[in-house]
Amino acid sequence: xxxxxIQQYLDFAYILAVVLFILALKWxxxxxxxxxxxxxxxxxxxxxxxxxxxNPELVAYKWIVIALIIGAGIGIPLGMVKxxxxxxxxxxxxxxxxxxxxxxxxxxxxxGLGHISRFEMGEIxxxxxxxxxxxxxxxxxxxxxxxxxxxxxxVYKGQNIVSxxxxxxxxxxxxxxxxxxxxxxxxxxxxxxxxxxGMLLVTPIGGADMPTVISLLNSYxxxxxxxxxxxxxxxxxxxxGALDGSSGFILSVIMCKAMNRSFSNVLFGAFGTIQxxxxxxxxxxxxxxxxxxxAEILDAARKVVIxxxxxxxxxxxxxxxxxxxxxxxxRGIDVSFAIHPVAGRMPGHMNVLLxxxxxxxxxxxxxxxxxxxxxxxxxxxxxxxxxxxxxxARLDKNSPIAGMPILNASEAQTVMVIKRSMSPGxxxxxxxxxYLDKTLMLFGDAKTFVTGIVKELNAVAAGS
Amino acid sequence: xxxxxxxxxxxFILAGFVGFGLIKRVSPLLHTPLMSLTNALDAIVVVAAIxxxxxxxxxxxxTLGAIAVAASFSxxxxxxxxxxxxxxxxxxxxxxxx
Numbered sequence: 001x002x003x004x005x006i007q008q009y010l011d012f013a014y015i016l017a018v019v020l021f022i023l024a025l026k027w028x029x030x031x032x033x034x035x036x037x038x039x040x041x042x043x044x045x046x047x048x049x050x051x052x053x054x055n056p057e058l059v060a061y062k063w064i065v066i067a068l069i070i071g072a073g074i075g076i077p078l079g080m081v082k083x084x085x086x087x088x089x090x091x092x093x094x095x096x097x098x099x100x101x102x103x104x105x106x107x108x109x110x111x112g113l114g115h116i117s118r119f120e121m122g123e124i125x126x127x128x129x130x131x132x133x134x135x136x137x138x139x140x141x142x143x144x145x146x147x148x149x150x151x152x153x154x155v156y157k158g159q160n161i162v163s164x165x166x167x168x169x170x171x172x173x174x175x176x177x178x179x180x181x182x183x184x185x186x187x188x189x190x191x192x193x194x195x196x197x198g199m200l201l202v203t204p205i206g207g208a209d210m211p212t213v214i215s216l217l218n219s220y221x222x223x224x225x226x227x228x229x230x231x232x233x234x235x236x237x238x239x240x241g242a243l244d245g246s247s248g249f250i251l252s253v254i255m256c257k258a259m260n261r262s263f264s265n266v267l268f269g270a271f272g273t274i275q276x277x278x279x280x281x282x283x284x285x286x287x288x289x290x291x292x293x294x295a296e297i298l299d300a301a302r303k304v305v306i307x308x309x310x311x312x313x314x315x316x317x318x319x320x321x322x323x324x325x326x327x328x329x330x331r332g333i334d335v336s337f338a339i340h341p342v343a344g345r346m347p348g349h350m351n352v353l354l355x356x357x358x359x360x361x362x363x364x365x366x367x368x369x370x371x372x373x374x375x376x377x378x379x380x381x382x383x384x385x386x387x388x389x390x391x392x393a394r395l396d397k398n399s400p401i402a403g404m405p406i407l408n409a410s411e412a413q414t415v416m417v418i419k420r421s422m423s424p425g426x427x428x429x430x431x432x433x434x435y436l437d438k439t440l441m442l443f444g445d446a447k448t449f450v451t452g453i454v455k456e457l458n459a460v461a462a463g464s
Numbered sequence: 465x466x467x468x469x470x471x472x473x474x475x476f477i478l479a480g481f482v483g484f485g486l487i488k489r490v491s492p493l494l495h496t497p498l499m500s501l502t503n504a505l506d507a508i509v510v511v512a513a514i515x516x517x518x519x520x521x522x523x524x525x526x527t528l529g530a531i532a533v534a535a536s537f538s539x540x541x542x543x544x545x546x547x548x549x550x551x552x553x554x555x556x557x558x559x560x561x562x
Contacts, residue, residue, distance in 0.1 A: 014511075021505050025486040028498055031554040038548045041505055045540050052511040058518030060526075067517065067530040071510075071537025078538060079545025083553075086496060089546065093503045093539050100509050100536035107516050107528040119466060218499055225509050226476055232512050233468050239479040244506035246483030251495060341492065348495030352550050360557035366492055 003056045013051035014236040020044035021240060025247075031361055048236060083356045084313060087214065087345040088145035094217045095138035101224040102131030102191075108231055109187055120231065121181040125174030127227035129194040133170075134220040136198030141213055144202075145345055151207030163200040170194045201267065208310075208387070210345045212255040212266045219248025251347045258341035258367075260393075260403040286422070289440040291452030294416055297440070298324075298453065299460060301378035301414075303334045305370065307407055308350050309343045311384015311419075315446035318357040321383065324450055325359060327457045336363050338370040338380075338407050340388035367407055374411040382409060382417040382433075383446050390431045400429055415439040418446050497550045504543025510536040 020040045027037030058064070081089050105128040109116065116124070143149040173190035177183060205213050226241025228234075256263060289297075298304060306325070312318060325335045337359065343350045351364050365373075374380065382389055389409040392399040409415055410433050417434060419441060433439060442449050490498050513536055517529030 017508070021508075022482060022486065024501065024505065025483070025490070025498075028494055028501060029486075029489045030491055031493060031551065031556070034494060034497065034551045034554070035548065038501060038544060038551060041501060041547075042544050045504065045508060045544070048508055048511050049514070049540075052514045055515060055518070057515060060518055060520040063520075063526055063530045064514050064517050064533060067513075067533035068537050071534040072541050073538075074534065075538035075541030075543075076545065078542035079549070081546070083550070086500075086546065086550070089542075090496075090499055090503070093500070093543060096535040096539045097503060097506050097509065100507075100513060100532040100539075103528040103532040103535070104509065104512050104516055107525040107532075111516075111521050111525045117466075119469070215499070218502070222502065222506055225506050228509060228512060230469065230472050230476075233472065234512060235472065235475050236508060237512060238472055238476050240505050240508040242476050242479035243483040243486075244502040246480050247487045247498060247502040250484065250487045251499065254492075254495075339492070346496060347499065348492060348497070351493045352496045352553070355550070355553040355555070358553075358555070361493055361554045362557050364493060 006054065006056050010051045010055060013047050017044040017048040017051075018236055018239045020047075021243060025243060083352060084316070085146075086352060087210065087349060088142045090346060091138050091142035091145055091214055091217065094214070094221045095135050095142060097221040098131045098134035098138060098217075098224055101221070101228045102128055102135055104228055105131060105231060106187075106191065110184075113184060114182065116181045118178050118181060121178045122174070123227065123231045125177055125190065127224055127231055128191060129170050129174060130220055130227065131224040132191050132194035133198035133201065134217055134224055136195045137202040138198075138217045138221070140199055140202040141205075141210065141217060144207060145210060149203075153204050153206040155204050159200075159204055163197065166193060166197045166200055170197055205266070207345065208342075209259075209266050211342045211347055211349070212252055212259070212261075212263075214346045215248050215251035215255055216263070216267075217248070219245050219252060222246070222248055255342055255347060258405060260401070260405065284435055286434055286441045287437075287439065288443055289416070291442070291449060292456050294440070294442055294449075295453045295456030295460065297414060297416070298328060298333070298379055298381070299331065299457060301333055303373075303377045304328060304379045304381065305336055305338050305373065305377045305409075305412065307338045307340075307380060307382045307385050307389055307409055308354065309340075309383065309385025309388060310345060310349075311386075312446055313344055313349065313353055313384070315384060317383060317446035317450050318353045318359075320447050320450040320454060322354070322357040322359050323454045324457075325363065327454055327461070331457075331461070336365050336370065336373075338367065338409075339364050340367050340385070340407055343385060343388055367405060371408050374408045377412040379414045379416060380409040380412040382415065382419075383450070384418070386419075386431055387429065389433055390429060392429060392432055395432070409433060410436060410438075413438065416442055418442045418444065418449050420445065493554065494551070497547045500543050500547045500550070504540055504547060507536045507540035507543060510540060 024041035027033040222244030229237030513532035
């Protein structure tokens with residue numbers, strides 16, 4: 001078989017892979033067919049890799065094999081991390097994806113040096129800039145999520161001007177290279193400037209904005225792969241990159257809408273710094289209750305909605321909440337979980353944690369579906385969530401979170417909030433919900449408190 | 465403008481629309497596995513990395529290519545593994561009882 005014939009077979013393998021990619025995403029639409037989707041993706045990836053290894057252009061396999069073994073050695077442990085570490089793992093995988101795309105772009109530049117057209121230089125320049133900034137940006141995001149770096153926004157005066165200048169410099173260098181592709185000395189400088197910009201871009205962003213940032217980085221990683229497809233003339237890369245890029249983009253839009261903020265506000269607004277000065281320090285009276293009282297109130301309810309937030313993830317309270325769900329369900333009480341799109345640190349974070357704790361997914365209800373249910377709900381139990389249930393978003397036009405869609409927990413008959421102390425939430429805004437007559441504050445660690453409630457309920461069950 | 469660019473642009477735009485249509489229908493329940501799955505699919509970059517490495521043109525291109533192979537293959541392996549683990553955790557109430 002000659003090389004051209006082999007190339008045709010390879011192209012057919014890639015086309016089949018692309019079809020399977022699309023089916024994989026289609027089957028991900030529901031949890032019932034989702035596993036089939038993963039299988040389709042695996043078959044597609046395996047097919048594409050095996051086909052590529054048969055490419056007659058390959059002359060040396062040694063480094064390929066070594067790199068594949070190293071890749072598997074890194075990938076397997078990263079696939080086995082605890083579910084609680086999924087946000088940082090995801091950020092890290094965006095970094096690897098972007099690193100890979102940037103490395104190939106850089107290699108293409110040096111291999112082609114001397115006969116690169118201006119047009120190709122433009123493609124390579126864009127690809128390498130996006131890949132590089134996504135690499136460092138994702139590393140910073142992963143560091144923040146792993147708490148190696150502070151989660152609060154790190155800001156200084158004139159920050160946006162500095163960041164924009166650095167980005168401008170990267171674009172300027174790329175433009176200079178387009179005019180003179182042979183000026184090889186500019187190329188590494190452009191890469192370094194883009195790497196620095198990635199760090200500057202993510203460092204000022206706070207933990208509460210991570211769902212948007214991680215989605216945006218996902219989108220950048222995808223588009224850098226698609227751009228690489230343009231550079232290499234590889235349609236399979238263009239399709240995979242476009243699918244990944246549009247997925248990240250849609251998720252970012254959903255996250256921004258769920259916070260009623262714009263992209264530029266998330267990227268340059270440094271949320272979570274403005275408030276401390278605004279917060280009133282004066283003590284206001286709240287009603288608090290013990291685990292025993294909370295158990296009694298829950299036991300008397302017919303319909304209970306639990307609102308989890310990032311605090312649940314921090315306290316690792318999801319397994320205890322599942323026990324609470326089980327014991328209440330057994331007593332004939334209707335229990336569901338209200339999921340706000342930006343609860344947690346990445347899109348879908350709460351769903352995955354609760355699914356891992358064995359909460360049936362049909363009990364996890366999205367915001368738009370659960371909101372009409374609140375007036376008919378006897379008890380809302382807020383666990384580690386704050387801003388997503390703050391009525392100020394609807395009522396106070398001057399609030400920093402004004403207009404943000406919230407879970408209308410305040411419409412329920414009784415609201416119980418498990419919280420460590422009265423300190424304000426991530427946005428740093430006082431929450432009117434805590435001062436309502438119908439609200440009971442349950443002070444303590446979420447896991448310990450829920451354990452206490454479950455124990456009380458079990459005691460009641462044993463006694464009756 | 466090279467002719468390849470135009471046909472690539474067609475593919476990119478059409479794939480983008482397909483992506484929008486598909487992703488919009490993914491249940492918000494599965495947004496975390498969605499991100500890890502698209503990440504694993506995106507790791508198809510490994511095919512380009514394998515070719516750069518295997519052509520063995522310069523020491524630099526082989527080195528950069530090998531780094532790219534390792535980085536993207538780790539995403540591919542890890543991405544599929546974790547996506548499958550997460551998706552297996554999603555059980556409906558009915559499935560649990562049976």
